[in-house]
Amino acid sequence: MKFSSIKPFSIALSVSVLLAGCNGTNSQSGQGNDDNFQVGLILVGPRNDAGWSQAHYEGIEYVQQQMSGVTLEYADKVNPGDRPNVKGSQVADDLIAKGADLIIFNSDDLKDDALATAQKYPNIPVIHASGDSAWQEGQNYQALPNLANVMPKMEYGRMIAGCAAALSSETGRIGFLGPLINDETRRLVSAAYLGARYCWQTYRDRNPEDLNFRVTWIGFWFNIPGVTLEPTKVADDFYNSGYDVVMTGIDTPEAAVQAKKAADSGKNVKFLHYTLRSGCNLAPDVCVGVPTYNWGPSYLKLIQDAQAGNFQSQFIWADPDWQDINNPDTSAVGFVRGEAFSPENNRYLDQFIQGLGDGSINLYQGPLNYQDGTPFVAAGQTATLQQIWYMPQLLEGIEGPSR
Incomplete structure (x- = not known):
């Protein structure tokens, strides 16, 4: 062709x-x-x-x-x-x-x-x-x-992205530019938080209570003037209020565009793009990486x-191809590392990816609670596929509305 x-x-x-x-x-x-x-x-x-x-x-x-x-x-x-x-x-x-x-x-x-x-x-x-x-x-x-x-299985991509965000943050303040609220977006934001919390605690040796992970929803997959929140403003609000890493779940590149502007003005900020392998090209100097969906x-x-x-x-x-998550012929989920992801953190992210692949790291093991404190997964239990797919709330530890 x-x-x-x-x-x-x-x-x-x-x-x-x-x-x-x-x-x-x-x-x-x-x-x-x-x-x-x-x-x-x-x-x-x-x-x-x-x-x-x-x-x-x-x-x-x-x-x-x-x-x-x-x-x-x-x-x-x-x-x-x-x-x-x-x-x-x-x-x-x-x-x-x-x-x-x-x-x-x-x-x-x-x-x-x-x-x-x-x-x-x-x-x-x-x-x-x-x-x-x-x-x-x-x-x-x-x-x-x-x-x-x-x-x-985007949840894996989101976990990896959350881990990379936590490894890259100097403040422990991670923002998530979210689309609309439904089961899918709740589970993906929650997966990103689980990855960030694990790597913040395990590889950074920091208290998980010191991790500030917040989502702001705009109301659709991208900006609709007069209907949604303006994603440019939401991204700017994150960068201007001390969030030094911003992840995005919307379809368009406002998180990247505003990160470049914020960095050009002297702010120490970074971003993670979403889904497209070439996403870091939008602002390569401040891109931590991209969870890709193939x-x-x-x-x-x-x-x-x-x-x-x-x-x-x-x-x-x-599934991802855990032998090579970026293989374009075999892997549905990957992660492209950006220039703003420091080489010294590669070994931690490699360990995390390997653990997800061989099952030694399972972030859906309880105890895990929803935002309101009710159980998502009880202690000693592992979430079922249905529990993961249908999430009525965000997980405890995430700031921002579930509905």
Whole structure:
């Protein structure tokens, strides 16, 4: 596949009027060629957002590098702020009408659209990147044979990032720029805190009570003027009030941009970007690192199955490759170290990653409490997958609201 052959397209009239300015690609000149397999990708944010949506787009580019004949049409910025009158299911209708053989929805915010599309088109494989509708042991199972959920085990990436943040902080004040509040974001913020607390106490030999870990939620995955908090201001508030390391869970790069500005003004601050391997490039001098989420291998397997007629409903919670967490062909979760991560801390982070991989470090062992003091995991117990996935509160020790 030569990406220079990708050409822009316009979405069909039924939706294109509402999606004015929406982007798309088509990697073949003719439609309906049986030798080609067309993927329809629906992105909640811009495909070049330097974060979440770009990582999914690059995941499909990876598939195209591995498979011949895979073409892509996509719609980005499918969200209530950019497209207030358009549903993701409408966009799927249009992509399927244009010949899409498989549809991907890339956000938890598009869960209802993924379900509606799978129900409406039983012969079209639908992948929801997030969600639990295909998890038979989950709380929201739907018996739809053409629907699959896929997520990396981001909790590991967040633990590693939290550890790196704690190793890099001089003040013990770590800020987390959070999106909206739901089970997913609560578990990821909690995982980051667990990693930070462990490494603060174990490798820094500091009192965990002296670790100040705070999350501020903006209200969505990225800024919607007049609806969310302004992420630039939230990041600045962290940097201006003594938080010397800021992590981000939003899809866009405000934590990085404002860290650079703060550092240029003389503040000793650092940041951790989110999901995209190239995230440190935004401000390399002050980047501790990036927990990366690699969609390529999971998308490749599902698309291969679909092309062969073997697509099955399944819930994929994809593991890191502990032999090489940054292997692009095998690992769903990785961590790229930045220039601001000191070389002397490498051995501690290596020990931490090795411990997570061999099971000698399990941060989900009790006793662990929720913020209100009620038990999350009792002493002597280990959290189940369901307990980890469905978190009604943040964990005790984290500042910031759970709801």
